[in-house]
Amino acid sequence: MRVEVQIVNALTDGGTGGNPAGVVIDADDLTASQKLHVAQRAALSETAFVSKSSVATIKLEFFTPTRQIPHCGHATIATFSLLRKLGRVSDGRSSKETIDGCRDIEIDGSTILMEQRSPTYRAIEAGSQLAAKVGQSIGVSTEQIYSTASPTVVNTGNSFLLIALPDERSVAAIRPDQRSIESISDDLDLIGYYVFSTTTKVPGRHAGARMFAPRFGIAEESATGTAAGPLACFLYERMDVGDTEIAIEQGHLMQPPSPSVIQVVLDVDSSRISRLMAGGAGVLMRSITVDI
Structure with missing residues (x-):
């Protein structure tokens, strides 16, 4: 056949x-x-x-x-x-x-x-052994992964570990240890890591991200709609981004680059996200x- x-x-x-x-x-x-x-x-x-x-x-x-x-x-x-x-x-x-x-x-x-479904959040406790392992798995100090927001597992149907860094240069410079990321992803039942900053190539967009999912055979992916949804929720509910229409860039920092953009529309009920639509x-x- x-x-x-x-x-x-x-x-x-x-x-x-x-x-x-x-x-x-x-x-x-x-x-x-x-x-x-x-x-x-x-x-x-x-x-x-x-x-x-x-x-x-x-x-x-x-x-x-x-x-x-x-x-x-x-x-x-x-x-x-x-x-x-x-x-x-x-x-x-x-x-x-x-x-x-x-x-x-x-x-x-x-x-x-x-x-995608309404989000759930589970922050990684600062000072924990897991926090140290997460920093080591991307070659970044524990202090830096908490400098913008706490690393948090967010689920809107699939779980991703969201890690905020100060700027695009910091995101570009990370050194992912795929074995460590896979081990932590197994322990936390993640699809993978979504590492981001609010620096973007195109003005008016909300974040630029990189995604690593070695647990599923993906060293780095250029566009991930199921991760962009959780990030949009995190930006709105945990980082005080007031927009309910969010644009997220991905793939710009890969080698070779494969630029992508994911649109996310949040449905908000009494200041809480009830569901979202993501795509492009x-x-x-x-x-x-x-x-x-």
Whole structure:
């Protein structure tokens, strides 16, 4: 059997850069092991598989080259961008079924936004052994990782450790120890680290970030919608950013750079975030064929 994988760059910045994801449509007859094989051959951080759903517009399953994961932000944006291009979905509200429930999708032309849940927060205690390990895992002093805000695990459906640094230079200069990050991610049940500052390349945006997820085989990723959502919540509720529409840059500091921008819209009820929509645009780049 031959499986066609569409490569879509998601969360592009002005039509360029972004994060490539594989998308396989009409994947109903593929087994889990076959999907993993396709993801391994596609050799991207995530590949999405589209099947029929009786409870949502589509069923989506996500595989890294090493395992299945519950959600993937940029692969969701890539999938609905492709389906919009193919005429399989239209502007307005759609939805996706995943292995842990359904989420709303909003489509407006080239912009795709996906639902995330209200945030939960768990700060890392200053002076703890864990705080020291977190600093060491990115080559930064404990004092510096607390200089702007406390490192905090934030979950809007997936957990990320958010680490604020003073400026872009500090974020660019970190030295990630992938084994240490993976070990801490295992202990805290994280997708990975999201290291950021409020310095941005484009004026008017709110933060620039880098994402590391070695636990899932990702040394560094250029765009992460499921991490940008937690960061937007953290900026609003813990760092006094007053805007409810947040723009987050990622990928500028990678080597080679792959600039991306993630838009986040916060729903606020009585000064608390009740849910959020995160996403951006996707561009179809090419297709590959995998034999299984």
